[in-house]
Amino acid sequence: MERITDYIYRLPDFALGLAIIAAAIVVGIVVKVIIFKLLRFYNRHENPYMVRSLTEHLNQPLGFFIPLLFVSMSVQALPYPENKIFIMWRVIEILDIIVFSWILVKLTDVAADMVRHQFAIDKTDNIRERKLFTQLTFVKKLAVTIIIFMAASFILLSFDAVRKLGTGLLTSAGVAGIVIGLAAQRSIANLLAGMQLAFTQPIRLDDVLVLEGEFGRVEEITMTYVVLRLWDNRRLILPLNYFIEKPFQNWTRTGSDILATVYLYTDYTVPVDAVRQELNRILAGTDLWDKRVSGLQVTDSKERTLELRALMSANSSSIAWDLRCLIREKLVLFIQQNYPGALPKTRSEFVGDRVPTIAEIS
Structure with missing residues (x-):
């Protein structure tokens, strides 16, 4: 054992640091595999829906997060200069933000799975379920957008230069807000229309609509547009504010009958x-x-x-x-x-002995 320790300490600093990082990654991977093995074993015997959803959606992000956690714990033990340690800390910090945001996004999928498991949409009278799923779809996409925006903000604000630039930009935020608002007014209108559709719900997922001379079902509602699957499997794409500004027929607004x-x-x-x-x-x-x-x-x-x-x-x-x-x-x-x-027929009455010609009849 002493010989192995002596051999490790005689290694160059660069190789020793790589060995420590590699060992931390291996330990993290082993821990992740053990955790998910136990979860799969638990699923085979108990089969709880929530644990199964967590196992399915968090497998990949935790495969990065757990080894990264062990690497961040081993940084202090690296035989590198302070400036290199600082750079590594910054890189690990950025990776932590990215992977943690990935986990949060996947948790929204878990929440969506739980709602779908609780409320079945494939039954005949599914008004309540479609109402809930419509709100869930919009809230989920909004949450994912906020998570990505916040992650990008934290990454940028971790740099001093960007933080100082942000302080200067705050002084001109009013003018910039007006300019951006004018430039993106259509996008903002669609976003507000999406929030209105999600909660007032003139349309819901799987609603049957008649508009623009077409008949179809609502297949998807995004934050900017609605996808209508027509009777012949064509797709009609319409912006969200269309359903606020124009009339249309909803055959399943209050019931499917x-x-x-x-x-x-x-x-x-x-x-x-x-x-x-x-x-x-x-x-x-x-x-x-x-x-x-x-x-x-x-x-x-x-x-x-x-x-x-x-x-x-x-x-x-x-x-x-x-x-x-x-x-x-x-x-x-x-x-x-x-x-x-x-059956429908056309009657004609002829007066006199003369038979009319075809041109006269027509």
Whole structure:
């Protein structure tokens, strides 16, 4: 043992310092591996959701933070001059800020996982959950932005030159704030619109919207824009302030259930009662109808046709769309097969013996 100690002390200072740093990194890695081995062992037997989420999200950042912690503890033992020790301290301090900020960002993912585990969004009536997830998404992104901004500020303020420059800049902060505010007014408006959307919630995640002549679901809400997934899987990107300034339809604002309508245009000779009975028979034979609302009414009498409106309810907008298509197809087929004379037609009356030409008829 004494020979090993003597050999270590005879090493050059540079090599000895590297050996101490390497040993600290190895010890940190070993400690990190032992901690996560114990957590995985605990997960296999208990399977708590929070511990599993912590293990998943903090594996990488703690893989840097724990060895870095041991390196910072070993700096005082390095056989280097004071100026080199000071430089190493500054580098380690900056790395500590970066890795600690990384851990905080990952903790926001853990918090989001816990909320998603507590509230299931995949059920039919998920208004409360979508409201919560919309707020969670915006708050999480805002928290990550603040963490990154604060980390960058701490890193810059750790340098004396930057700190002195910041003191001088404070004297002109008013003018700079006005200039920046004018230059970034659209971005600031979007940020404020995002805060308003998150808490007043005219839209939420997974809401069904109709706007700009398009039909789709809210797929993502960022701090500056909203992604709408259209019915054919296209994506419509809109700025946040669009939903503050312009009107749009929200089919799931107060509930996921919706009334579906089908309009038929027939001749005046159509037997309305027979069509009504056929509608009830079709609805009774399909699982798309939620058995709340059904009916058929003559809603208009036009110059050449009657307007029939079939009304039925469904649990969601996607089911309502399928139900409308089914009812439209079945009712048209019923009229074609049973009352073909009730299909829309154009009547003409010829007076006298002369048969009009095609040009005169047209």
